[in-house]
Amino acid sequence: MERSTVVRCAEGHVFSTASLPMQQADRLGPGRLIRCPRCARLRNVVPVEYQKH
Numbered sequence: 001m002e003r004s005t006v007v008r009c010a011e012g013h014v015f016s017t018a019s020l021p022m023q024q025a026d027r028l029g030p031g032r033l034i035r036c037p038r039c040a041r042l043r044n045v046v047p048v049e050y051q052k053h
Contacts, residue, residue: 004016004017004018005017005019005047006047006048007034007045007046007047007048008045008046008048009034009036009038009039009043009044009045010043010044010045011036011038011039011043013036013037013038013039014048015036015037015038017034017045032044032045032046033045
């Protein structure tokens with residue numbers, strides 16, 4: 001079962017991705033390059049943290 005991750009691109013678009021490349025590589029920081037479906041460009045993305053209200 002694949003787990004999706006909710007991410008935010010550098011333009012502020014929020015979307016989910018099936019995988020976050022190099023998710024375990026902490027030494028590179030939290031950001032990864034993924035093609036954003038909203039702006040159709042390769043963007044730096046960071047995971048969105050869930051907040052309870």
